[in-house]
Amino acid sequence: MGSSEQRGGRRVFTWDEVQRHCGRTDRWLVIRRKVYDISEFSKRHPGGARLIGHYAGQDATDPFTAFHVDKTLVNKYLNSLLIGELAPDQPSSESWKNVQVTEDFRDLRAAVEKTDLLQPNKLFFAGHLAHILLLELAAWLSLWYFGASLFPFLLSLVLLSTVQAQGGWLQHDFGHLSVFSKSKWNHLVHKFIIGHLKGAPASWWNHLHFQHHAKPNCFRKDPDINMHPMFFVLGKKLSVEVGKQKMKYMPYQYQHKYFFLIGPPALLPLYFQWYIFYFAVSRMQWMDLAWMVSFYIRISLTYIPLLGVRGFxxxxxxxxxxxxxxxxWVTQMNHIPMAIDHDQNEEWLTMQLHATCNVHQSFFNDWFTGHLNFQIEHHLFPTMPRHNYHKVAPLVRSLCAKHGLDYQSKTLFTAFADIVHSLKESGELWLDAYLHK
Structure with missing residues (x-):
């Protein structure tokens, strides 16, 4: 059945036809069996053209449901893009290996929406913001009261580092629209925290992070694995591909060792620190740039009088x-050891389980990771307030057990160690493929 056929006055399509519209300038996708032409709209998509384009030619029902909190507003845009629907003889997705998995997950999603699991406790987030502000005040007071000698300097260093890390987890909550029912309030507080408290542009975070959620661990679609293969080879399949292609940008067989030099220590101070300014200026994100500048003005005026320019x-x-x-270490422990490959167009639950793992719950783990130890639940329900992850986790585990899906949860130390182990393994796989035909 092709696009020329009509059903109730509406055009109907096969998956073969939908799949052909997956280029840069010609993009269709499917949501709840309806076919939408997003070719022009993708350029105006608030999440960016790349994000929505990653589902061109595919079924986007579950990511659409997961990412959007105001369905009424979004449906107004969708109506103008509707061009038809799937033919009655077509499956709901062109690639689902187990339709029952998707149906059961959508039943779980519907059950979650009927409870209070998607409702935030605003006092929880207010408390986290308050503890961040108090830590920053304590960092300044330690220098102001005790002077700039070694011990108060180190104490202030630890406190400010904690402020920046915890601020990163908190901006993540507002960026995912997890706190307020109105998107505009989430966006405003997000800009304040990531811009004024941390000195980074909200638009940069949105651009990268939602692509990661849409297609985690998918090469050329997840920006978080863009270091492959320039600095690291990642995943069992991709590392062998690079080896067979005789590509060698780095001595990958030693990547589990040089990761300690150019990975965790270098990402923020040597790369992100300049790139965020380039991003804001090149994309003319002037409001974000203003929030960023306010951070650097504030922190300079606060600490230069106490430390001098060099000390600051x-x-x-x-x-x-x-x-x-x-x-x-926190953001990579859930993903680097997991499956990394080209986009296999898996259905939502299976894709997220293949690409993510959890770290056991504890008060310290929850605080230290900003509840990203519940990475599986976060990826399945990205707008869910983080204080509810532990409540939905048993339901997710039960669903995974029903369908034989591997639900991994580790100790924090094991999760960190697995990053190194996986880098060592993929480096060895690369070397073997590189040396042999």
């Missing part, structure tokens, strides 16, 4: 160094 710069880059180690 030393403090600033040491904070970025500590924060970078904290950030990289």
């Amino acid at each position: 710069l030393t403090m600033f880059f040491l904070v970025r160094f500590v924060e970078s180690n904290w950030f990289v």
